[in-house]
Amino acid sequence: MTELGAQPLGGHRNMLDKALDLLHAVSVDAAGRQAAELAEECGVPLSTAYRLLTSLTQRGYTVLDKRTRRYTLGLETFVLGQTVAQARGLTGVARPILEELAAETGEATLMAVLSGSHQLYVHYVRGPHSVSVTGSPGTLGPLHCTAQGKVLVAMSSEKTQRHLVDTLDLTAFTAKSITDRAEFRRELTKVAQQGWAIADEEHEVGIRAIAAPVMRDPVPLARAAISIAAPAFRATVDTLHRWLPALQDAAQRISLVMPME
Incomplete structure (x- = not known):
């Protein structure tokens, strides 16, 4: 070999x-x-x-x-990666932390990574309520109208961010979706400065989410993003802000145990 x-x-x-x-x-x-x-x-x-x-x-x-x-x-590389990660015990290091976060907030938690012009969901923990946001690891989602997507773009390399801002299809999934490139750039600047992002019914009506990056020093780039997502009737924007400290703590803990390279 x-x-x-x-x-x-x-x-x-x-x-x-x-x-x-x-x-x-x-x-x-x-x-x-x-x-x-x-x-x-x-x-x-x-x-x-x-x-x-x-x-x-x-x-x-x-x-x-x-x-x-x-x-x-493509997705087949994700399947292979998950198999290797499972064999080496890497898949399990993030999931217990996401489970704790879901238990603490009472809502679904998710993890995603950047994959081309989409985010690729790699972890999902359902919330304890009968009505909960759902997610499927191995599926792709948009970047411009989701909390995780915004974080992944805002905290990517300058080259990647420039390419994505210039080429992404800014589809209007709801009336709140960002469809203007100048507005998208401003949103990304805000996300990069504050270190987190919110999606307020921008991808699906009735769903709100807040996301934070999983980063590994000394490179200040998001290797993944985690989020808390909830039905809008149960989570206001103020509720999302209250969850931010727990979310950032979970992201930091994952960064310490998750091999990023």
């Missing part, structure tokens, strides 16, 4: 090596990368890169944004 990117015996990379090199190159930029850039970095002909990326996309390991022509990691 050889390490990813290493030269196999005989001096020639086989197609599997090339595919793995491409997959690894896709993973380094959450905003996605185009085929020509990937081919150049991995040292493969563009035609070969297209062929391998097409296969990876068909199998669900990469996703092609047809508008930007950028490739990002």
Whole structure:
């Protein structure tokens, strides 16, 4: 066996090596990368890169944004990552903290990471009430109208944030959704300054949420975001503010135990 990117015996990379090199190159930029850039970095002909990326996309390991022509990691990589994380005990380190937070607030808690032009839900703990916000790990959600999404964009690298602000489809899910790019930039500046975000019925009518980043020094970037989400009839914006200290404490605790690289 050889390490990813290493030269196999005989001096020639086989197609599997090339595919793995491409997959690894896709993973380094959450905003996605185009085929020509990937081919150049991995040292493969563009035609070969297209062929391998097409296969990876068909199998669900990469996703092609047809508008930007950028490739990002697909859900199959999430499934593999979850399997490895479970085997190494990493999946469990965040969940107990999210369970404690759900018990303390009485509402659902979620965790997400940035995946291309979406957020990818990786953890969900249901609240104790019969009426509770639901979530499904492994599914994708929008960035511009959710608390977690705003945090992930606001606290991403300058390059990633600029790309997302310029290219995201700012769909109006509700009358409160942000649909103007200038307004979105202002919201992200506010989120970055205060260190948390609120979504006030912006994605779904009747749902409010507050989110905070999971960060690892010395890089001041969000590796993930966690949130508390609740029905609007049970949680006012003031209620969300009261939950903020507990939310930030949970995010800090996760950052201390969760391997981020």
